[in-house]
Amino acid sequence: MKSSILLCVLWLLPSVALAQSRGIALYERGEYGQARRALELELRDRSLGARERAAARLYLAASLHELGENADTRLQLEELWRSHPEQPVDPALFPPEFVLLAGELRKKVIAERQPSPDVKDPMAADSTESPGEPTEEPAASGRSWLLPEVFGFMDPAGKAVGVGGGLTYGSGSFELGARALLGREVGAGLQLGLVLGDGAFRPHVALRGTAIPGLSAYGGGPVVGARFALGPSFTALVDVGAELFKVSESGYRSFALTASAGFGFDLLSP
Structure with missing residues (x-):
């Protein structure tokens, strides 16, 4: 392990x-x-800071x-x-x-x-300034994005690793996403967060809820991370989250500390 x-x-x-x-x-x-x-x-790339x-x-x-x-x-x-x-x-x-x-x-x-x-x-x-003088285009900080995502995750405390996928919609500074987790147990979750700034590097904070139906475990907690623009369409994702779980059956811990990283492709990119 x-x-x-x-x-x-x-x-x-x-x-x-x-x-x-x-x-x-x-x-x-x-x-x-x-x-x-x-x-x-x-x-x-108009999203470049x-x-x-x-x-x-x-x-x-x-x-x-x-x-x-x-x-x-x-x-x-x-x-x-x-x-x-x-x-x-x-x-x-x-x-x-x-x-x-x-x-x-x-x-x-x-x-x-x-x-x-x-x-x-x-x-x-x-x-007197020339009307034809080129000017820098402002970053499109108010645009929307729709990211299908794939990522890997790990939980050092529980010694668990796995892969997952998700779909995130964002507009301006807000984003809402759904995730599916494939590890020792299948999980699903929702995430609501803020993406700060308008450059290639954008800090990210969110609240995440996760359910492990097979173990009757449900919980959630805060997430911090970052988004890295790799071009007009691709984004790299890095997050660390801490979640408390209410467990109805034995066999699953009540606290999880997870790290995940992956990539997303913007379907709404011009």
Whole structure:
């Protein structure tokens, strides 16, 4: 049984690793062509948070620079400084010539955004901004999602492991889900929770109710975890829950501490 628990823990770890940007990881490995394609895909994801979007655009510009595409490099850096002028460029992570170019373009974009000295009316100064200038699209924090899910779970206290599936509907910050658990005993449950934030990493808190009909055990408790966006449609799920059970028959414990991890696919993704 100890080996089963160890295997389950090892299985949970990749879900956390997948939360990192695939495009940034490819850039750091020197695979600039693949990094470019991955980062362009990430920037199309409307659920990407402002901080993650700025980092993705910076690394896209760096990938283009390494590929020798100077014009596209400048376009991406100029768009970055228009939308996120506070984004740092770490000299320890990027080549010196790229850091120098980024600094020059930041100064150029900031200078372009300054009002003309002879314009007295602030409203008139705002009106001189080009109407065609690209702007960053806001994250679609109010959208809905419908996730069929598969996951693995473990209960270290009860030395139990298993797999499960579920269906979760969410809108804005709220979500409601149903789960089926396949372990030593078959279980079913409902979960009502909040998903916080609007970036690729979203903390999750919920209340969960679980029933084990074969043992006449019913209970529930709090859940904490996180949701990791892996692209426009896929989401990684990691949760830890503590549940108290009312047991009518012997053979089942009154307290369970569970950890679960898995993946969901958004059927409502555009």
